[in-house]
Amino acid sequence: xxxxxxxxxxxxxxxxxxxxxxxxxxxxxxxxxxxxxxxxxxxxxxxxxxxxxxxxxxxxxxxxxxxxxxxxxxxxxxxxxxxxxxxxxxxxxxxxxxxxxxxxxxxxxxxxxxxxxxxxxxxxxxxxxxxxxxxxxxxxxxxxxxxxxxxxx
Numbered sequence: 001x002x003x004x005x006x007x008x009x010x011x012x013x014x015x016x017x018x019x020x021x022x023x024x025x026x027x028x029x030x031x032x033x034x035x036x037x038x039x040x041x042x043x044x045x046x047x048x049x050x051x052x053x054x055x056x057x058x059x060x061x062x063x064x065x066x067x068x069x070x071x072x073x074x075x076x077x078x079x080x081x082x083x084x085x086x087x088x089x090x091x092x093x094x095x096x097x098x099x100x101x102x103x104x105x106x107x108x109x110x111x112x113x114x115x116x117x118x119x120x121x122x123x124x125x126x127x128x129x130x131x132x133x134x135x136x137x138x139x140x141x142x143x144x145x146x147x148x149x150x151x152x153x
Contacts, residue, residue, distance in 0.1 A: 034070050034079065061102055118132070
């Protein structure tokens with residue numbers, strides 16, 4: 001596995017995934033935090049962090065033990081880079097992400113959680129880039145989806 005980073009930094013992404021149909025039509029996209037950790041010679045590999053659960057029960061945080069080809073998932077609908085972390089802070093950043101509580105916000109729980117995780121990484125100094133507003137992030141993800149639909153991602 002070769003690295004996708006330069007200067008010893010890993011890109012941090014918010015990726016969106018189709019989450020199926022609900023009683024009232026399409027559900028809002030699921031948002032995941034992805035730290036791009038390498039390249040397998042063909043695809044970008046990332047360490048994903050995401051929320052799963054239901055409004056009736058509870059929500060839990062998950063991550064994969066091994067890096068995944070996140071852009072190859074059938075449900076993938078685009079991603080934006082929200083910054084980069086130095087590889088020496090990788091383990092610490094992963095631990096801080098897993099500390100962010102998934103509070104029930106209904107169908108938007110994963111989006112609220114991902115935004116909170118991004119804010120925490122920024123507040124703790126892992127991300128030095130300017131903090132994105134919720135509105136700017138949503139607009140950027142809409143553009144990322146359009147790029148995915150064109151085959152540009």
